[in-house]
Amino acid sequence: MVAIAIENTPEVRERLARIIxxxxxxxxxxxxxxxxxxxVIEQFDSLAMLEILLAIETELGVDSESLMRRADSETVNLEETFPEDLSSLIQLMKVVLDNNPGAQSAVLQKPEQAKAKTVMEASAQ
Structure with a gap:
């Protein structure tokens, strides 16, 4: 799968904002x-935070456990460590993916990239 870097771009911000x-x-x-x-979120608690992380994992292929894990702690209190806004969330995702490329599958592929990948996979078979 083709993955692109997570950056604080309008495309990434809009997609994450829509997911949330x-x-x-x-x-x-x-x-x-x-x-x-x-x-912004009426009931912003640990359950909402977990739902956001799982939705990001489902939509973007970014492993939710990797986003919750901190190097200095086995146990994570989401309410203490969850980013406070969209920019902070994007920064966390960038750090996690830069440090652990395996935490990412197909993220934010542009339609032409996905189509080209499918054509290449089909011709390789």
């Missing part, structure tokens, strides 16, 4: 404006 808005039933626009999750 759909998961937590909130408006994506304040997230894009940099408002803290706790100000």
């Amino acid at each position: 808005a759909e998961t937590c039933r909130c408006d994506a626009e304040p997230l894009l404006e940099g408002m803290p999750f706790a100000s």
Whole structure:
């Protein structure tokens, strides 16, 4: 699978904001404006945080356990370590993926990349 680096670009911000808005039933626009999750998501607790991480894993292929794990601690308290806003979440994802490339599968492929990959795979068989 082809993966691209996670960067704080409009495409990545919009996709993550959409994922979070759909998961937590909130408006994506304040997230894009940099408002803290706790100000935008009505019930922003550890369950909401876990649902966000699982939705990111499902949609983007980024391992949720890798996002929750910290090098200095086996046990993670999500409420203490979860990023406060969209930019912080993107930064965490970037650090995790830079340090652990295995934590990523197909992330944010552009349609033409996915199509080219499919054609290449089909011709190799």
